[in-house]
Amino acid sequence: MNNVQLVKIPLFSYLLLFLLISCKSDSDEVWVHIDPVQCLANPWEQEWLENNDYDYDAYYQKSDEEKQDVFVGYFLNFGLVIYDIFETHPYELVCGACPCPKGNRFHCLVDESKLAILEEFDFVFD
Numbered sequence: 001m002n003n004v005q006l007v008k009i010p011l012f013s014y015l016l017l018f019l020l021i022s023c024k025s026d027s028d029e030v031w032v033h034i035d036p037v038q039c040l041a042n043p044w045e046q047e048w049l050e051n052n053d054y055d056y057d058a059y060y061q062k063s064d065e066e067k068q069d070v071f072v073g074y075f076l077n078f079g080l081v082i083y084d085i086f087e088t089h090p091y092e093l094v095c096g097a098c099p100c101p102k103g104n105r106f107h108c109l110v111d112e113s114k115l116a117i118l119e120e121f122d123f124v125f126d
Helices: 003-023 043-051 056-060 064-076 112-120
Strands: 029-034 084-088 105-111
Touching: 029 112, 043 056, 043 064, 064 084, 105 112
Parallel strands: none
Antiparallel strands: 029 105, 084 105
């Protein structure tokens, strides 16, 4: 697969996500959040690294928006559609250890019926 095809796949995925959002039924949506940890130890980062020959430099060079796309795409694979997302930075200081929060927090609007997935990944209700 060449680089052009790799770009087309995510764009198609986001078009599909847009269609899912526009056609979804009136279900109960809730805001949840998750605090990513350091050292690229989050499951969405680990999966991206595994699929990209563990190119840490390439991941670190991604923009914040591109990293959010990796996050959203990862959870879409589990059937968790993220209808809206924004990022905050609630921590003034963080420790340097890998299991410590990076300092950012992803706030996500999701379908409440996906409680099992939310619990599995330690999302917290806002």
